[in-house]
Amino acid sequence: MRRFKWPGITILSLFLLAAIALRADFRAGYYAPTEPGAMRQALPDVFSTDANYSAGQFPLLEPALATGDGKETLEADCSLCHTPRFVTMQPPLPAETWAAEVEKMRKVMGASIPDDDAKKIVEYLSAHYTPETRKR
Numbered sequence: 172m173r174r175f176k177w178p179g180i181t182i183l184s185l186f187l188l189a190a191i192a193l194r195a196d197f198r199a200g201y202y203a204p205t206e207p208g209a210m211r212q213a214l215p216d217v218f219s220t221d222a223n224y225s226a227g228q229f230p231l232l233e234p235a236l237a238t239g240d241g242k243e244t245l246e247a248d249c250s251l252c253h254t255p256r257f258v259t260m261q262p263p264l265p266a267e268t269w270a271a272e273v274e275k276m277r278k279v280m281g282a283s284i285p286d287d288d289a290k291k292i293v294e295y296l297s298a299h300y301t302p303e304t305r306k307r
């Protein structure tokens with residue numbers, strides 16, 4: 172049987188690997204030098220001081236709502252929770268459905284839209300977003 176010649180070197184490399192692993196743990200902040208074994212938070216990242224960030228304008232993709240009476244009212248009252256695109260995303264809907272939709276936004280979703288505004292908005296939606304009146 173061949174004898175393994177350098178057990179010393181093998182043991183030494185194992186120690187070396189263990190030392191490297193331990194050092195990495197210290198560097199990562201897992202151990203404090205005074206109390207190895209205690210869990211610590213990782214050291215904070217060091218940010219470079221010359222970092223330069225910029226962000227472009229957020230694309231809002233606002234829909235081109237049909238021009239007409241009530242457009243501004245709709246934009247003001249219906250943009251609080253979601254984009255007015257929710258209107259243009261729908262298929263053409265009958266006027267009663269729009270009235271029910273606006274009622275749903277008020278009663279179910281909690282939109283605080285005064286009666287006058289709601290009436291105006293339903294008229295606007297009926298004038299531009301029904302199967303008969305919708306242009307695009």
Ligand code: HEC
Nearest residue numbers: 248249251252253257258261272273276280281282283292
């Ligand atoms: C208080 C917040 C709020 C306001 C103000 C609001 N909505 Fe909504 N709207 C919602 C929520 C919540 C949904 C559901 C979103 C979902 O299902 O992902 C919704 C959905 C919709 C939908 C999609 C169909 C549906 O019923 O889910 C349409 C169309 C719509 N709203 C139109 C309007 C119109 C028109 C107005 C103005 C009269 C309006 N919304 C105002 C909260 C609001």
